[in-house]
Amino acid sequence: MSTGLSVTSVSYAYGAKQALDDVSFDVPPGQFAALLGPNGAGKSTLFSLLTRLFTTRDGSIRIAGFDMAKTPRQALEKMGVVFQSQTLDLDLTIRQNLSYFAALHGLSGRDARARIDRALDRLQILDRAGEKARNLNGGHRRRTEIARALIHDPSVLLLDEPTVGLDAAARQSITDHVHRLCAEENLTVLWATHLTDEVFDSDQLVVLHQGRILAQGRCAELRGDAPLKDYFLATTGIPA
C-alpha cells in the first residue's frame, strides 16, 4: 500500500466551467512536491477535493493508501492541512488553538499536551504557546498552523499557498522549515504555490495551468539550464 499521495484522473467543474481536467500525479512517501500554477490554475479546487471539502465522481484520490471516496475518515486521519486562508482563532492562545484541533482528531489530556509541545517545539514556537494568536506576526501564525497540522502525526501534509501575505524572510523561513520536515520526518508534502523561488531543485514539480497538468517530474530535470521562472512562463505560455 502506497503511503504517499495519489491523484488519478480527477476532474471537476463549477457548472459549465471546467476547473480541473483529468489531473493525475503521484507523490511518493517522503517526497516534497510543489504544485506550481498561476492564479486560477485550479490549485485551490484541487486542495478542496484533496481535503474532501467537496467531492467529485471523476477520478480518485488516495491519501497514505486510503481512498478519499471510500474511506474518507482514515484518509483525513493521515492528512495534515494548512489552508490558504488563516484559520486560527485570534482570541485564543496558541495552545488553545492547537488543543481544539487535537480534540477534533480525538486527542486529549496528557497525550494531546505532549504532542502539542512537540509540534510547537519542532516549529520553534513553544515559548509562545501561552500567547494569543492575535499577538503573533504573519510568519509565526503560519508556523502555528503548520505545527497544528502535525499534531496527529500525519503522513501527508498539504499546504495551499502557505506563504501568501508573508514578507521575504518569513517566506524563506517557512519554505526551508517544511523542506526540512519533509527530509527529516519522511513526510509527504504537497505545496501549492505560484512563486517559483519556493521550489527546490530536488523537489518533484507538478505544473498546473487552466485545470490541466502541463508537466511533472524532478524540478532540476524539467527546468534544465533555464531558471525555473523562465521554464514556468514558457510552459504555461504566460507572457513575462
Next chain:
Amino acid sequence: MKAYLTALRAIVLREALRFVHQRERFVAALVRPLVWLLVFAAGFRAALGLSIIPPYQTYITYETYIVPGLCGMILLFNGMQSSLSLVYDRETGSMRLLLTAPLPRGWLLFCKLLGSTLISILQVYTFLIIAALFGIQMDPLGYLAALPALLISGLMLGTLGLALSSFIKQLENFAGVMNFVIFPMFFLSSALYPLWKMAESSSLLRDICAANPFTHAVELIRFALYLQFNGWALLWTLLATVVFMALALWGYDPARGLVNRKG
C-alpha cells in the same frame, strides 16, 4: 466513541470561549427581549385583553404572557446569529478546519449546533432572572422543566440557521434572508399574541401562525414553564428539527461542494 465525545467537548468549549470573548453580544442579545418586556409589553398591557387559556389557570398580565415568546426570541436570534457566524467561518476558513476533521460531518455540525444552543440557553436563563426581578416569576420547578424545552427549541432554530447558512453563498446575502426569516417567524407566531387573538383579525393569519414551527417552540416553552406538557408542540418542534437538519446535511454535503463553491 471517545473521539466523538472529545470533539464534542472541544467544540462546545470553543463556543463557550468565543462567548466569553464576545460579552457585548451577550448583552445585546438580552437588551432586545428586555426592551420588549419592559417597554413594549407595558404599553400593550392596556390595549390587549387576554382570556384564560392553557397553560394559565387565571388571568395574567401581558408581560407574563410574552415571557415564553421572548425566550423563544433569544433562541431565534441566536440561532440565526450562529448561522451568520457559520457563513463567516466558511469565508474565513475556520469552517474548513472543522469539516476536515476525521469525523462524520453530521456529528461535527451537531456539536457546533449544541455549543451555540447551550450558550443561548444561558442567555434565556439570564433573561428569566431579570424578568423575575421585575416581578414576572414562575414556579421554581418550571424553570427546571423549561430546560429540555429550551434545548429542543434551541436545536430546532439552530438547525434552521444551519440549513440557511448552507444555502447562502456570501455573508452579504445574509442580512436579506434574516429579514425574510426572523421577522415573519417571530411576528407570525404565538410569541406576542395568542392564536385566538390572531384569529379575530384573520383566520388565514391564525393558520399561518399555527403552522409556524416557532409557535410550537414557544408553546413548548410556555407549557414547560408552567409544569405542563404540550405533546403536539413537542412533536411539531421535533419534526421541524429533523426536517431542518436533513436540509442542513444536504446543504453541507461535500458532493454539493458548498464550502468552496464559487459565489
